[in-house]
Amino acid sequence: MERKEFNNIFNEIPLQIPWIIIAAYSIMNILKTERLILRAFSCDDWKDLYEYLSQESVVKYEPYDIYTKDACKKEAEKRSKQDFFWAVCLKGSNKLIGNVYFKQQEPEEFLTWEIGYVFNPLYFGKGYATESCRELLRYGFQQLKARRIVAMCNPKNVPSWKLLERLNMRREGHLRKNIFFKSDKNGKPIWNDTYEYAILADEWFNSFE
Numbered sequence: 001m002e003r004k005e006f007n008n009i010f011n012e013i014p015l016q017i018p019w020i021i022i023a024a025y026s027i028m029n030i031l032k033t034e035r036l037i038l039r040a041f042s043c044d045d046w047k048d049l050y051e052y053l054s055q056e057s058v059v060k061y062e063p064y065d066i067y068t069k070d071a072c073k074k075e076a077e078k079r080s081k082q083d084f085f086w087a088v089c090l091k092g093s094n095k096l097i098g099n100v101y102f103k104q105q106e107p108e109e110f111l112t113w114e115i116g117y118v119f120n121p122l123y124f125g126k127g128y129a130t131e132s133c134r135e136l137l138r139y140g141f142q143q144l145k146a147r148r149i150v151a152m153c154n155p156k157n158v159p160s161w162k163l164l165e166r167l168n169m170r171r172e173g174h175l176r177k178n179i180f181f182k183s184d185k186n187g188k189p190i191w192n193d194t195y196e197y198a199i200l201a202d203e204w205f206n207s208f209e
């Protein structure tokens, strides 16, 4: 093989592989708390995802219906390429017990992130959602320099707004019948209210004084 040909192969393959690996693993950090690891999704997470996204009670207030196994495979793959879905895993077993959505809102210069969460009911009532969201608030304010973190939930979803209040987020609004995700059997939208919650960086930093 001529040296030129060899160089072409070297340019096309070996240099690209490390970049693909770096791209996949560098979009998200790994965050650790006392009991949990927060990491990027991987395609292998689909089984754990299916354990909770296949349950009606879990998706009741979400803008989607229950997931099939195939849909979970696609979802895990999709999330593995996104930088705003954190897989929440138990330390030690690496079992995925839920996920936290943490995404910057437009326009970027407002420095506002939205937080959302869905957990496996087998792991409700143990403070895992609080622990992981608390860590993402810390990450948002300290690392990403967020100015404001917001969340939205249905007022009927009591565990959800209780969680936001444990995080010291403030209820800033109650929007009346502003949104629908699902329709009734006659195809009519089921309108829902929304609670809006927020916390500012100053408030978060001052809470440690």
Ligand SMILES: CC(C)(COP(=O)(O)OP(=O)(O)OC[C@H]1O[C@@H](n2cnc3c(N)ncnc32)[C@H](O)[C@@H]1OP(=O)(O)O)[C@@H](O)C(=O)NCCC(=O)NCCS
Pocket: 057, 058, 059, 061, 062, 117, 118, 119, 120, 123, 124, 125, 126, 127, 128, 129, 130, 131, 152, 153, 154, 157, 159, 160, 162, 163
């Ligand atoms: C919203 C959701 C994540 C809340 O789950 P959760 O288990 O209530 O929240 P946590 O994991 O933080 O656990 C808190 C509960 O555990 C208890 N707890 C036990 N040990 C604890 C600890 N070490 N630290 C904090 N709380 C602890 C708390 O007292 C609290 O119980 P309470 O509500 O009866 O007072 C969960 O209901 C869910 O995933 N629902 C389905 C999806 C959904 O609706 N998402 C929100 C859409 S807006």
